[in-house]
Amino acid sequence: MSEKLLPCPFCGDKGEITEVDSYSMCRRYNVFCKECGGNKYNDACSEAEAAQTWNTRPLARAERNKVLDEVLREFEAKAKACCDIWEKQGLITEAQHARGVTLYLEEIINRLKNEN
Secondary structure (H helix, E strand, O other): OOOOOOOOOOOOOOEEEEEEOOOOOOOOEEEEEEEOEEOOOOOOOOOOHHHHHHOOOOOOOHHHHHHHHHHHEEEEHHHHHHHHHHHHOHHHHHHHHHHHHHHHHHHHHHHHHHHH
């Protein structure tokens, strides 16, 4: 196997690739932590695929919040551009709707940022 396993995301100990019983014609692999039993059941077709899945981690909270802030900034800029055009054309209802959608998106993003 060429890919090194990262420490267990649950306890920090070592993971181990194991071949699992499979009812298919090919071998299947998973990674399990020897210490806590943590695993990512993916029944990979190769050791390398099992290692890649094990080594995949969710975004850290700070990184996730940075991405969410960027999404909101981009949306706000595009919504503002639309609002400016619509107001110049006298389409006030559409502009108000776009502002409402922006506020709703901001509320959703703030909730996501506060989740664990």
